Amino acid sequence: MSDFPSLVGRLLVAMPGIGDPRFEHAVILICVHEPDHAMGLRLDRPAPGVDLKAVLARLDTPVPARASGQPVLIGGPVERERGFVLHTDDWMAADASHAFGQGLAMTGTREALVAMTDPLTGPRRSTLLLGYAGWGQGQLEDEISENVWLTADADTDLIFDDSHDTKWSRAVAGLGVDPGQLSGQSGRA
Numbered sequence: 001m002s003d004f005p006s007l008v009g010r011l012l013v014a015m016p017g018i019g020d021p022r023f024e025h026a027v028i029l030i031c032v033h034e035p036d037h038a039m040g041l042r043l044d045r046p047a048p049g050v051d052l053k054a055v056l057a058r059l060d061t062p063v064p065a066r067a068s069g070q071p072v073l074i075g076g077p078v079e080r081e082r083g084f085v086l087h088t089d090d091w092m093a094a095d096a097s098h099a100f101g102q103g104l105a106m107t108g109t110r111e112a113l114v115a116m117t118d119p120l121t122g123p124r125r126s127t128l129l130l131g132y133a134g135w136g137q138g139q140l141e142d143e144i145s146e147n148v149w150l151t152a153d154a155d156t157d158l159i160f161d162d163s164h165d166t167k168w169s170r171a172v173a174g175l176g177v178d179p180g181q182l183s184g185q186s187g188r189a
Helices: 051-060 110-116 138-147 155-160 166-174
Strands: 008-013 027-032 037-042 047-052 071-074 080-090 097-098 102-107 125-134 149-155
Touching: 008 071, 008 166, 027 166, 037 071, 047 051, 051 071, 051 110, 071 102, 080 110, 110 125, 125 138, 125 155, 138 149, 149 166, 155 166
Parallel strands: 071 125
Antiparallel strands: 008 027, 008 149, 027 037, 037 125, 047 071, 080 102, 080 125, 097 102
């Protein structure tokens, strides 16, 4: 389907009153969007009490000093024990990295975890996320038509910065909308 309106590389921004506490004020980067499914990573929710150092230590992987304090995000409610490194596409793992959008990629390997801690050979920007958000056939399209999500262009700074508590309001403001003016009510004309 060449005319399928894919949202790959775009952001989903939750509308107020989304009705699902797992997605209140969520900003999700769409990594895969095909007619039969979609997959995204939530960018604004740090995992409480977990940093990259703890994850690397648990995997018996060398822990560089720069891993301490580096947040790990909850990428979504699906498969929360599964990790994804979201990174710039200047570093790629052969047969393991999925490039998408404008200069982005995701990789789910230990090699990617090690690379993200290496400032010389690793990706320029990266973050580790546990879990993902997923939608079945037509589900995401239905949610968008029901005004559950706004869509926005991806912004690399917003994707990778550590100001997690302001990502939602900044994503909304980037659309030219005052977050205080959004309503959880929807309707059709």
